[in-house]
Amino acid sequence: MRYALSEIPLIKRVLRTRWLQWSLTALMLLFFVLAIIAGLVGTPAGNRNFGIVFVWIVWWALLILLLVPFAGRLWCGVCPIPAPGEWLQRRALVQPRPGGKLYTLGKQWPRAFRNIWLQNAGFLGVALFSSVILTTPMATALVLLGFMIVAVGTSLVFERRTFCRYLCPVGGFIGLYSQVAPLELRVKDAAVCASHTEKTCYTGSDDGYGCPWLIFPGGLTNNTACGLCTECLKTCTRDNIAIFVRQPGADLLKTTGHKLDEAYKGLIMLACAFIYSTVLIGPWGVLKETARAVGTRGWFAYAGIFLALNLAILPGLFWLAVRSGQTISQPVKTTMRKLFSDYAAVLVPLGLTAWVAFSLSFVLINFSYAWSVLSDPLGWGWNLLGTAGLKWTPYIPGLLPYLQVPVLLIGLTAALALALRTARQHGQSPWAAVPVAIFCTAATLGLLGLYLA
Amino acid sequence: MARGRSRGKGELFALGVVLLVLVAFPAGIFGYQAWRVASAGVKTVDIVARAPEQGGFSPDRLTLRVGETVRLRLSSPDVVHGLTIPGLGVNVEEIYPGKVVEVDVTPTQSGRYAFACTRWCSVDHWRMRGVIEVIGASPQVTATTEPPLFQQLGVDLDAMRHATQITPSARPSTGAGAALNAKLPQDLTDPAKRRTLTPADAFHSLRVDPANAALSDDDVWSLVAWAWFKDVEPAAFARAETLYARDCAACHGPDGKGGGPAGVNLPGLAKMDPAMPKGPANFTDAGTMLAASDVLLQGKLLRGGMGTGMPEFGSLYTDQELWAMIAYLRAFLFGK
Numbered sequence: 001m002r003y004a005l006s007e008i009p010l011i012k013r014v015l016r017t018r019w020l021q022w023s024l025t026a027l028m029l030l031f032f033v034l035a036i037i038a039g040l041v042g043t044p045a046g047n048r049n050f051g052i053v054f055v056w057i058v059w060w061a062l063l064i065l066l067l068v069p070f071a072g073r074l075w076c077g078v079c080p081i082p083a084p085g086e087w088l089q090r091r092a093l094v095q096p097r098p099g100g101k102l103y104t105l106g107k108q109w110p111r112a113f114r115n116i117w118l119q120n121a122g123f124l125g126v127a128l129f130s131s132v133i134l135t136t137p138m139a140t141a142l143v144l145l146g147f148m149i150v151a152v153g154t155s156l157v158f159e160r161r162t163f164c165r166y167l168c169p170v171g172g173f174i175g176l177y178s179q180v181a182p183l184e185l186r187v188k189d190a191a192v193c194a195s196h197t198e199k200t201c202y203t204g205s206d207d208g209y210g211c212p213w214l215i216f217p218g219g220l221t222n223n224t225a226c227g228l229c230t231e232c233l234k235t236c237t238r239d240n241i242a243i244f245v246r247q248p249g250a251d252l253l254k255t256t257g258h259k260l261d262e263a264y265k266g267l268i269m270l271a272c273a274f275i276y277s278t279v280l281i282g283p284w285g286v287l288k289e290t291a292r293a294v295g296t297r298g299w300f301a302y303a304g305i306f307l308a309l310n311l312a313i314l315p316g317l318f319w320l321a322v323r324s325g326q327t328i329s330q331p332v333k334t335t336m337r338k339l340f341s342d343y344a345a346v347l348v349p350l351g352l353t354a355w356v357a358f359s360l361s362f363v364l365i366n367f368s369y370a371w372s373v374l375s376d377p378l379g380w381g382w383n384l385l386g387t388a389g390l391k392w393t394p395y396i397p398g399l400l401p402y403l404q405v406p407v408l409l410i411g412l413t414a415a416l417a418l419a420l421r422t423a424r425q426h427g428q429s430p431w432a433a434v435p436v437a438i439f440c441t442a443a444t445l446g447l448l449g450l451y452l453a
Numbered sequence: 454m455a456r457g458r459s460r461g462k463g464e465l466f467a468l469g470v471v472l473l474v475l476v477a478f479p480a481g482i483f484g485y486q487a488w489r490v491a492s493a494g495v496k497t498v499d500i501v502a503r504a505p506e507q508g509g510f511s512p513d514r515l516t517l518r519v520g521e522t523v524r525l526r527l528s529s530p531d532v533v534h535g536l537t538i539p540g541l542g543v544n545v546e547e548i549y550p551g552k553v554v555e556v557d558v559t560p561t562q563s564g565r566y567a568f569a570c571t572r573w574c575s576v577d578h579w580r581m582r583g584v585i586e587v588i589g590a591s592p593q594v595t596a597t598t599e600p601p602l603f604q605q606l607g608v609d610l611d612a613m614r615h616a617t618q619i620t621p622s623a624r625p626s627t628g629a630g631a632a633l634n635a636k637l638p639q640d641l642t643d644p645a646k647r648r649t650l651t652p653a654d655a656f657h658s659l660r661v662d663p664a665n666a667a668l669s670d671d672d673v674w675s676l677v678a679w680a681w682f683k684d685v686e687p688a689a690f691a692r693a694e695t696l697y698a699r700d701c702a703a704c705h706g707p708d709g710k711g712g713g714p715a716g717v718n719l720p721g722l723a724k725m726d727p728a729m730p731k732g733p734a735n736f737t738d739a740g741t742m743l744a745a746s747d748v749l750l751q752g753k754l755l756r757g758g759m760g761t762g763m764p765e766f767g768s769l770y771t772d773q774e775l776w777a778m779i780a781y782l783r784a785f786l787f788g789k
Contacts, residue, residue, distance in 0.1 A: 022467065030474045037479055044501055044530040047551040093467035095460040136530075380486055381497070381526060381553065392551075 002246040004188070006233065015230050015243070021077060022094045029080035032144065034377055039141020043379025047369045047392070049137040050377035055144070056134045058370050061363040063174070064355050072178030076171060076227035081147050082164050085155025090209065100204025100235070106159045109166050115261040119172030120268055126169050127272050128306055131280065131291035161212040164227055171227075176265050177352045178223040179251035185217070185226050185233075185243050192240040193218030201232035201241065208234040217241055222251035224262070249414065252348055255422040258341040264311075266347030267318060270443060271310040273354035277450045281361055318344070321435040325423065329432035343422050343436050346415040350440055353411025354447055357404040361451070364400060368393040404451050408444050415440040495557065497524045502534035502548050502570065505577035510568070513583035519590060522559040528552070535571030535699075538585065539769050540564070547572065560587040567768030573703045573715060579764030601767075603752030606649060610752040616740030617653035621674040624788045630679025633672060635665060641680040648747035648776075652677050652783075656743075678787035685780045689773060693781035696774060700766065709736035709785035719762030733762070736785040743786070750779045 006012050014020055031054065039051035046052035067075050087093050089104045126133060126143065133139045147168070154163040164171055187193050193201075201217045204210035208231050211217060215225055217232045232241050279287045290298040322343050323336065334342075368390070375388035382388065419433035419440065426432075490497060501511045517523050527536060529548045536545040541558050548554050560566075570581035603610065640646045641655055655677045659665055665673055698707070704716030711721075711733040722729035736742055754775060757765030770778065 019463075026467075026470050026474060029471075030478060033474060033478060034482075037482060043499075043528055043553075044503075045528050045551045045553075046530060048528070048553070087471070093464055093471060095463055378482070378486075379528070379553070380489075380499075381555075382485075382489070 002184070002244040002250075004242040005183075005245050006243040011243075015233050018094050018234070021230065024078040025080055025083050028078050029083055032080040032148075036141045036144050038378045039137040039139075039144070041378065042137055044137055045379060046135045046137060047366070048373060048376065048379035050373050051137045051140045051144075052135065053366075053369045053373045055140055057363055057366050060359060061367065064352075064359045065363070068174055068177045069180055069352060069356070070182065071228075072181035072183050072223045073171075073174055073226060073228045074183070076164060076174060077229050079164075081144075081168070082151045082155065082161055084148065085152035085163070086161065086212070088152065089155045089160075096204075096206070096208050098206050100206070100209040102160070102209070104155060104159065105157045107157055109158055109162045113166055115259065116166070116172045116175070116265055117261050118167055119169055120261065120265055122167065122169030123172055123265075123272075124268060124307070124310060127268075127275075128303055129294065130276070131288060132294060134280075135292070160210070160214055161227065161229075162214075165213050165225065172265050173269050175224040176262055176269070176348060177355075179348055180249050180352055181223060182246055182248040183228075183243065184223055184246050184250070185228060185230070185241065186220055187218050188240050188242055190218060192238050196238055196240075198237070200235045200237055205235050205237070207237075210235070221254075224251070249349065252345050252418055253421070255342050255345050255418060255425050256338075258345055260337060260341050263341040263344030263347070264315065266344045266351055267315050268310050269351040270347055270354060271314045273351060273358050274443075274446065274450075275306060275309065277358050277447060281358070282450065318347075318436075318439060321439040324435035325428065325432035328434065329423070329428035332427050334426050339426065342426065343419065345422060346418045346436060346440055349411045349414035349418065350443060351411075353407045353414075354443070356411075357407045357447060357451065360403050360407070361400055364396060365394040366392075367395055401452055405448065408447055408451075412440055412444040493524075495522050495524050497526055499526045499528070500536075502527060502529045502536070502574075502581075504531050504575040505580040506575060507531060509581045510570070510583045515583070515585045517558065517560050517585055517587050519560055519563050519587055521589075522557050525556050525558060527554045527556070532574050533572050534574050534581070536568060537571045537769065538566055538568040539771065539774075540566035541585070543568070544571070560585075563587045563589055569769055571699050576715060576718075578703070578715070582768070601751060601755055602645075602648065603748045603755070606748060608746075608748050608752055610749065610756060616738075617651070617744040618740070619653065619656065619670075620739040620743060621671055623671050625671065625674035625678040625786070626788045627675070627678045627682040628788075629672070630675035630677070631683065633668065633676060633679075635668070635676055637676070637680055638662070641677075644684060644776075647680065648751070651746045652681065652743040654746075655680060678783075681783050681787060682780060685777065689777035690780060690784075692774060693777040696770070696778055697781055700769075704733040704762070705736060706733075709782070711735040716762070721758075721761050724758075724760045724762075736782050739786055742782070747776070747779050750782060751775060754778065 006015050035051040035055050038049050042049045042051065063075055089102050090097065091103050129139070133143055150167065151163040154167060155161075193199075198205075199216065199218075200207075200210075202210045202215075211232055212229055213225055213227045217226075217236075220226055228243075230243075233243070278284070279291050282288075287302075290296075290302050293299045319336075319340055322340050325343075326332070326336065326339060332339075369392060371387045371390045375385040376382040416433075416437050419436045420430055422436075423430055423433040498512075498515060500515075503509060503511065525536075525543075527534075527545060527548045529550045531550060533550065534548045536548065536556075537543065538558070541560055543556055543558055545554055545556055564587055566585045566587065568583045568585060570578060572578075574581065599605070638658065640650060640658065647655070656673055659673045659676055660670070665676070668676070702713055704713040704719065705711055706713040706716075713733065716733035719732055721732045721734065723731040734741070753763065754770070755765065755767035757763050757767075766775075
């Protein structure tokens, strides 16, 4: 069941013009530049620095609480990080050059890396140092600058948006969790695509560029890799592509054909939600201090535990759960690897709601810093909008548990339903889903314990 | 052709926007700041205070001019700090993380002024110091400073001393000493001379004085206490109490017994002689304190403890504060 949102004339007109989307990207770029400048030369006090407050509180809140759950990869459509590289690649800022020509070495990304393993590694790398990055403006600025430099470099060497598709650490989880969103970009009628020989949505035309995300829209079946750049909407000569409003989580209803890299992404995100909830907002100050003391013996121990949890312990426990389910049920032809990857779909709603619950706590408590930072983004004593003196105020701290608990329970319910569905679609008995259900329940109880105890 | 011209105009406009974002916007930020500084009428210096192991004060060296008012903008990204610049009369009690404190300074005399953190911010808190160099013509001629008394007298601060065996059986009282209305010898009435004596020496000289033959040993100790305290101004004593709480209590304990949390791992005198007790000095230990002259204590305070963990306070205390502090340390043994 779905409704073609982009068939509404006004929305169609907006999506076909380039100026609105470009303007939003330029605006995001301005914020990006401000975040970098603030990080490099502004106050080192994080709560008075635009780079920390607007990246890790405001932008993160928008992303994880609104954009990803409700609009999928909409952020990717206006993200400023790949923009300069793409402009250089296209030698055009807004309107496309004839034929959608690109000026880049155009190398193909190595086949072995055409997955999200590098994105997983990138995310782990940032997450490992997040106690420093999230609180140190200079570190944030250097990370953002690093992302942009890599994005620009990649654009000049490789084809299209290779950075976004295979390297961006943020894109990895946005793509995974966008499967939950009630928004999708798909073809209206696959038969139309089959008869369309030019495939301008992928090759480009005078009206625009071939899919920057290296996807053939005609074969798009889930949100994971589509960056909602709407380039295909502009280049399709058959008006056969649309943005649909659909049932939330529709991508997850097909529980077969998932990949190991995405499974690991789901496990990494769940593990990091636990670790962040314990270290960054937990009551054990020594953990936070250790996580910040990069280079010390304690930090290396923390790093070891962090990586072990992400790469071995949690995946190992999940593997045990899937294996136990296979033992309980009658044997099926599916390999353990495929079962593991397919059952990992439960981690999408589980992990997303874990991140929503975690983010609610620090966003609601710290969001009020945004008002003073708007007036004094660099902490230099400015007062542009008269709000510099506004004091920190936590928002509805008493209501936090009442928000976190339902969110986590929604995620658990969806995960349990998916576990059952996966068992059924693989020809297993429903009892096969029980160990995975226990895993999901234990994870939720663990998070509830952290937030409520 | 028309489409091409339209595309060209559109691209030019977009390029203008990009240049605005990437060039004009950053230039505007720095330009606005430069304009603010120029029109403020007062020079502003941003000082960031971090725990010493993360860098301490940044910058930790400033150069100011005599007569020029400078606004110090203090902030901290980690824990609560404080700032004192004793020579310039600056005392900021709290620099809370994430908040900015502004204080104006107008030096009137050239010279070097130490500044230090006044809130116990880490185990290396005492290292959190800086220097302000004030240059330019001074309206007054700077007087040459004499070396401190312990240097003038050649007192060896690190020589191991035996504790006195004779100690009071009850806590000596300055009030009781004053009430005895006894005549004190000049050695004890002249502060300059008294500071070179140990309380134990004073006890011996008073004990053998025939005028005090009728007094008990505890009475004589009370006379010693009175001798040490009779010239201490209440305001100076109160100042010393504040300084002790701020600078000493973390290691020596609020009760002076040496059990403060910050002093747990400090070597103390055991660094020089393993037979000596570890950790900060216990000011309630009558044997050692009554065998230490004020001059010796002055030296320890001014110079610090040579690897014992005791910081130097010579750059932070005035002479008056120093002697008042020593009187305060005596108060752990001598009651009112």
